Amino acid sequence: MFQTIIQGLAIFMLTQFVVNQFFGSKSQSGGAAAPKQNVNFDERADVTALTNYSHVPQNIAPIWPDNSVIDIRMYVSPQLSLPALSTVPKESLVLDEESFGMGNYEENREVHTHIAIPTEVQHNATLWAHFYVALAGSEIDPTSPNYDPHKATHFKRPLNQFLPKKKARKLKNLLEKSEEPEEEEPEEVQGVQIASYYHPNFTVAVIPNTGVQSWRQMHPALRKNIVLEPTGQRDASGQNGWYYPVVFLNTFWQLRSHMTELNDTVKEMPLNIQLYNLANWKYNLLASIDEGMKQNQAQAASGTPMPGGGDGSEFEKFKEILLDTNAYLLGTTFVVSILHMVFEGLAFKNDISHWRKKKDNVGTSVRTILANVFMQTIIFLYLVDNSENTSWMILASQGFGILLEAWKITKTVDVRLREPGPDSKFRGILPYVVVFEDKHKLTEMEKQTQEYDQIAFRYLYIIAVPLLLAYAVYSLIYESHKSWYSFVIETLVGSVYAYGFLMMVPSLYINYRLKSVAHMPSKALMYKFLNTFIDDLFAFTIRMPILHRLATLRDDVIFFVWLYQKYKYKVDYSRVNEFGQGGEDEDGEEEEAKKEDGKKTTTGTKALESQGTKELKSSASASSASGAQANAGAKKRK
Structure with a gap:
């Protein structure tokens, strides 16, 4: 939209x-x-008498x-x-x-x-x-x-x-066996x-x-x-x-x-x-x-x-919006659409900035990042499978999101290709396997993060896998699909729409166990959650499937839980926290603190020097006074 x-x-x-x-x-x-020249149309001239007659009028x-x-x-x-x-x-x-x-x-x-x-x-x-x-x-x-x-x-x-x-999509129930073989369309109808x-x-x-x-x-x-x-x-x-x-x-x-x-x-x-x-x-x-x-x-x-992809029907949808939407609602839609793009860009910018500065894995759920890569890849494959009316700009945006999530993995662990070990279940099947190695020796807090991440995903599997299987069985029995490949992709996409919000639960669980949200990209999350509220507005004003409408409302629950955690586990941005991170102006604040310490030291040194000078002067004056008194006594005695 x-x-x-x-x-x-x-x-x-x-x-x-x-x-x-x-x-x-x-x-x-x-x-x-x-016209660029003066034209006199008052009278029609005789065409046969014109010597400069122009067959094509100017x-x-x-x-x-x-x-x-x-x-x-x-x-x-x-x-x-x-x-x-x-x-x-x-x-x-x-x-x-x-x-x-x-x-x-x-x-x-x-x-x-x-x-x-x-x-x-x-x-x-x-x-x-x-x-x-x-x-x-x-x-x-x-x-x-x-x-x-x-x-x-x-x-x-x-x-x-x-x-x-x-183009009519050929759909069929995959469980029904057709006795007659499907007839192929003639070549002249393929275009x-x-x-x-x-x-x-x-x-x-x-x-x-x-x-x-x-x-x-x-x-x-x-x-x-x-x-x-x-x-x-x-x-x-x-x-x-x-x-x-x-x-x-x-x-x-x-x-x-x-x-x-x-x-x-x-x-x-x-x-x-x-x-x-x-x-x-x-x-x-x-x-x-x-x-x-x-x-x-x-x-x-x-x-x-077509430039930008699609089939030339994009403006047709825009006319439908103009015809079917109230003028005030249309104006509101225009404003919030601009805001949505602005917030999306700011969320990308701040998310990348946060991960560039991140130096440890404390509070980071590596499994969640891997799950995000998997889910966005599924959505990308779904768009490709239904690419008749999909613009390449949408595909490019989705592909960029996959690359961003994959880049986050490289910031948390080292991705290596290794031969399967003697105890690996892939030994003899694959020549190489992908191995995630720690970038450095893990601290105690990073080890706790990995433990909490594993616990959270263990419970997540218990909930998500039965839901996925139930949805797959329902889709296989009651819905039609082009092929088994389309069935797998559409089932996974439906699960992503319905249960995608569960991927944020491990991060919330890690926040709860660590009693901190300092490791979270606060600005990026705020912009993303603002976009969820904009999506909520569209969910109530634009026709869409119930499943997609619920998908736009589900993230609000995660947002409010995160807001409570942010209120509960407050961060002191004036110092470097327990995760080796500071606030936005961490470097600037450290420099200012050093300057303040330097000023205090200089002031103290000057005060001490001044005090020492005064003491020396007072002792010198006392010595001179005592000397004068001794001379005066000697004269009296003489």
Whole structure:
């Protein structure tokens, strides 16, 4: 979900950049970019008299005023062109609106009807929507003698879309033995299959105030909706032409999940049309994004790898969020998603920093780290096994987590390849085995940590193994799987989701026995637990399986137990603790303490020197005084 939101925002920001790049300079009419030269569209020049006539216009201007009143008709047919409208079957006419005001944003008309699906369309032909637009009261039929191309136009747009089929996963109950061998699919069906899909809801948007536009610099997504004046008329310069009002068949909000595949079984489908005026800037945004999405879908259908992985449906999920979520809840989701990424990055940073500074194994559960490597590897294999719609960014993130946990192992013990010993059960089976050796001679506290870790995992096995076996038996009997390999991976992943929080229990047990949490990466744990609260928010606001919802709530129990332990076993960060570690500013505090001791020593030395000087002076003065008195007595005696 986080990945989908961020990718959607990235697409939105990129589209905004494109729109600002090509449509940043707006004309006063609020339309497209203003031309780079002065254009006079007041009079149409005689094409035959122009010596500098341009077949491709440089700039184009609206052929009708912005406040025109128009008539719109829409016919549905598999044919590329229609004969005289009087001969077209009445059931083909699905939209017939008169006196529709361009620029009047209060105009909102709706049509709800049903259309028959022709046989050609059932067999992958295109179902066309033929639009006929004319100034109110003008002739709208191009075959009529009174038809004036300066007052009417017509064009067509497809109603169905050709999209790749979703790959159906072959699942079976592994305990059931099929008497008939499974038939292999023919080779031509192994690749991507394209099918025709139909969505019943369409919005026909008239775009007013489009203004003068540069035809040669126009975005392709916008150019495809422009209908130029067909006679090739130009102004006096011979470089500039005209275009009809933009009528946009908006399919941006059509979701793949709401579409129906057209085949022999589909005889009739509903058709709901909404006719309204759409602001020009909204049209630029929706048309650009919609065109980009269709290009991604076409790229995925051709088998070309998508940037970032996936199958081009990530933005489809983002649209589902926009449609199905309250605006306030959506804003909250956006904020907490950003916070989630920030906390995740800070947790990684502080976790790595803590383990880089760690110099002993006191309080460290090596078995827990090994279990984390195993569980994250299982999740990685599960993502690979279901990699049809998995982005490579998700796989890369999971792989980085595995490398981080493996690096922690190298910080606690030395990993070596050794030949199996004479008493090893792998002797004669494997040429080498992985051995974990202590980095140094263990202290008494480190030996206690290993003992407590062993005790904790002994009880953990008693609880976890029966639960794992029970879940495996249930999954084997009542669920379907692709293969035995998928069964093993999915069973282990389900156990990780359900019982993964048990891996934190040994660390809590070690904290309890050591009566300390000084060895724990406090900052990293705080950021991780903040993320669990964010996951709790999503657990209540987003649809998800019950098992996954419980998995987001389980870590809260561990968090509160750890908070109690942190309160119970307080750490004095002003000193180096019993594990050879200090607080954040341990080195700085030691230097300050040394400076303070130095100042005290210097002050004491100066005081002693001063005191000694005074004593010497007083003794000298006393000696001189006694000498003077002796001289005075001698004189008296004389």
